[in-house]
Amino acid sequence: MRVFADYCQDLVAQAREQLRSDSDAVPAAPLARLERYLLSIAAAFAAESPHRGCFLTRGTADLAGQDEEVARTARRAFDDLASAFAAVIREAQDAGEVADHSGYGHTAVLAEAVGRGAGKAAAQVDLVAVDTITDEQWSLLDTADAVIFGTPTYMGGASAGFHAFAEASSGRYLRGTWADKIAAGFTNSASKSGDKLNTLNFLAAFAAQHHMIWVGLGLAPGWNALQASESDLNRLGFWVGAGAQTPQDGGVETVHEADIATAEHLGARVAAQAAALAAGRAALATA
Numbered sequence: 001m002r003v004f005a006d007y008c009q010d011l012v013a014q015a016r017e018q019l020r021s022d023s024d025a026v027p028a029a030p031l032a033r034l035e036r037y038l039l040s041i042a043a044a045f046a047a048e049s050p051h052r053g054c055f056l057t058r059g060t061a062d063l064a065g066q067d068e069e070v071a072r073t074a075r076r077a078f079d080d081l082a083s084a085f086a087a088v089i090r091e092a093q094d095a096g097e098v099a100d101h102s103g104y105g106h107t108a109v110l111a112e113a114v115g116r117g118a119g120k121a122a123a124q125v126d127l128v129a130v131d132t133i134t135d136e137q138w139s140l141l142d143t144a145d146a147v148i149f150g151t152p153t154y155m156g157g158a159s160a161g162f163h164a165f166a167e168a169s170s171g172r173y174l175r176g177t178w179a180d181k182i183a184a185g186f187t188n189s190a191s192k193s194g195d196k197l198n199t200l201n202f203l204a205a206f207a208a209q210h211h212m213i214w215v216g217l218g219l220a221p222g223w224n225a226l227q228a229s230e231s232d233l234n235r236l237g238f239w240v241g242a243g244a245q246t247p248q249d250g251g252v253e254t255v256h257e258a259d260i261a262t263a264e265h266l267g268a269r270v271a272a273q274a275a276a277l278a279a280g281r282a283a284l285a286t287a
């Protein structure tokens, strides 16, 4: 048992040491440190002869089911490793190497396109990452004429980060803070369908619960006829909102240009509708 406990302690200490920035003369970037650590572990196990593999993994698989002390020690080691990984990933997010909320950055590219479209239509735009939302950003949402919700599609619906945000908005739902504000939505997933419609419908229902006014995409479906093209606007044929598809192993540069243009269209459309509504309300107020 002592050998197993010492092995776990060393493994965690080694991970912390390699993932920390202050152990380098010139600190490496967070993602580079993570890569370096994972490669060093792989190289160490590959170099062993005979291959013994990871004692923590083997000990857990062989003994944790029968011995509570092994299970406890292994659980502590896995928790410590997870928090060391979480810390370096958080550093990578803070350094802009990993986009918040948008796991691979695909949905973030679309969010920027939506913002660009709204900006071109003369709207003042603020991008808010819902999983790191601050009090000031909640206030921005409270005072905006329109809010365009976006989330990657994970497991056939909105991401956990978006759901946490939606639940955190329940006080505003009770007070009607966002009532009669314009809303719209977009999502991205790896598969052409990927059950994205579920996500868009959820965003529309979420907006309806807040008594918001939903604006659909307002585009005919593209890429659905013999002469049609993959580069058509709304190439995936959604009406409820903008749906995009990006290969799950592709970088941010692989977000499809037609999906980016469709997202820009959504931003411009919402900005135009919000301006029309605000002008109409102002006219009514003085009539």
Ligand SMILES: Cc1cc2nc3c(=O)[nH]c(=O)nc-3n(C[C@H](O)[C@H](O)[C@H](O)COP(=O)(O)O)c2cc1C
Residues within 6 Å of the ligand: 101, 102, 103, 104, 105, 106, 107, 108, 152, 153, 154, 155, 156, 157, 188, 189, 190, 191, 192, 193, 194, 195, 246, 247, 248, 249
């Ligand atoms: C936990 C998880 C669940 C996913 N579920 C789906 C899914 O239901 N349908 C789909 O087409 N793609 C799914 N994907 C793939 C992502 O939607 C896809 O990689 C997307 O481009 C990620 O966008 P992001 O970079 O903004 O996170 C899933 C990915 C993850 C990590």
